[in-house]
Amino acid sequence: MTEIFHTMMNFLNKGGLFMWPLLFCSIVTVATIVLAALTLRERKVLPLVIESEIERLIPGGSPERLVRIxxxxxxxxxxxxRTALQHLRWPRSENIESVQTRARRELVRLERGLIVLEVVTGIAPLIGLIGTVSGLVHVFSGLGLSTGASDTKAVALGISEALNCTIFGLSIAVPALIGFSYFSKKIEVMSVEMESLVSDLIAKCYYGRIQSGDPTSPARSMGPAPARAPVG
Incomplete structure (x- = not known):
């Protein structure tokens, strides 16, 4: 374990100053991926008990049990x-608008950690490239100031160490990009499933209601008007 630690420290020290920001990016990337894996579990976002209750609810039935859940x-x-159930006395179109607003807020909450992965995907290779260029400048400036014959072995060693930054930056960006793509797609799939469930709930809750006028009144069948008694 100690040998591995010393090897890592040697790798970071040889890469130069820019290796430390890359190390910070790698720690943030790992922490973000682990946190996203825990918070974006499907049954944590879409609990099975709520799905089952929505499917169990009959059209026009009372959603009291669902409200408690x-x-x-x-x-x-x-x-x-909860937003949909709290606004059942509103017209259906207004209730749908309130649900869409709440859904957008929830979507932003689910995606709040993914911006970190997106940023790391963009900046990690650039930091690595800057570190490599900085290392190459240092190597060639030392070569230009030398008065004796050029030591090709030392130059090659300096270039290889400078390229460590690029390797490290790319090795951070690739997992960050994979994590960002995977979790973005997962959120998209869950949002579609959520939209389907809520649409089904609203359709069941507004079943048989008059769409104009009082949205809470049950629909009444309009029978023929009673015939007038003849005026005699």
Missing amino acids: VNEDNSSLAGVV
């Missing part, structure tokens, strides 16, 4: 469903 849950799906 979502009030005790802090998931993204629970937040969107």
Whole structure:
């Protein structure tokens, strides 16, 4: 273990000053990926108990049990469903608008860690490139100031050490890009599933209601008007 630590420290020291920002980027990348893997679990975002209750609800039925469930849950799906249930007295179109607003807020909350991976994907190779160029400048400036014959072995060693920054930067950017792409796609899939569930819920809750006028009134069948008694 000690030997591995000394090897890593030697690698960082030989790479120059820019290796330390890259080390920080690598730590942030690993922490962000682990945190995203924990927070973006499907059953944490879309709890099975809420999905089952929405599917169990019959059209026009009472959502009282669902209300109790979502009030005790802090998931993204629970937040969107809670918004829909709180505004059932509103017209359907206005309720849908409020649900869409809440859904966008939940989507931003789910994606808040991914911006870190996106930034690291862009800056890690650039920091590595700057470190490599800086190392090459140092190598060739020393070569130009030397009065004796050029030591090709020393130059080759200096160039190889300068390239460590580029290697390190790319080795950070690749996992960050993979993590960003994977979690972005996962959020997209879960958002589509959430939209489908909430649309189904709204359709069931507004089943049989008059779309104009009082949205909470049940639909009434319009029978034929009673015939007038003849005036005699």
